[in-house]
Amino acid sequence: MSKTIKGRIDFVAGGVSTVRLLITHPMAIERTDPKTGQAVEAHFIESLAIAVNGEPELVWDWGQAVSTNPFVSFGLHGLRAGDGVTVTWRDNRKQSDSLQLTVN
């Protein structure tokens, strides 16, 4: 189980299933600390990749303007029971995490 990604698939057989993802991430923008005047580096997810049965399907490229603890949702056509949906994020500090969801 992934510690940072919560995911859920609302499965509709033969139709459009809805995938919802909630990722725990600071998504911090680059800024100057008001007290010390020092630059604080940005820390944000650059890429969120979704694959269906190992085939890349949807790739989000993000900038710093995506909100803290990102929530995304989207539809997927023609999922079948037993299909695997893999979600992987990677941030600008090369940290990453992934979650495997199974359609049922």
Added chain:
Amino acid sequence: MNRRNVLGRLLGCALLPAVGALSACFPGVAFARQQGAFDAKTPRETIEKLFNALQPEPTKQVRIVAPDIAENGTVVPITIESDLSGVESVAVLARDNPRALAAVAKIGKRTAFPLSLRVKLAKSQDVQVLVLAQGKLYTASRPVRVSVGGCGG
């Protein structure tokens, strides 16, 4: 976190040195990043970097669902709906942010609308969505007011 704080942070943004190196190790994915679209300041520059010479055409086939008034500019839910077929990519721009581009999606054949995400808006502005479908670029935009007092004002 108050609005002033958020504004200051967004304005304090500068270029990210590590971006180039990172996109290199994530091939085929970071196309927008490689082209420097995330560093572009203005919407026009962003669109040029993302879609080269394509001229966006306003359409009613792309609809943006967003609050008219966002009480908190750091979490503004955006939902994109479209009837277009053969969609290849979708870009979300916050036109008056220090850097206009918020997110770009590269979309496969099975992905379906609506797409939702939450973005940060530095101030009241238009949110613009660009959709590349069958080689043509479509656009729609929608104003979102970010309230100062946090009381819906």
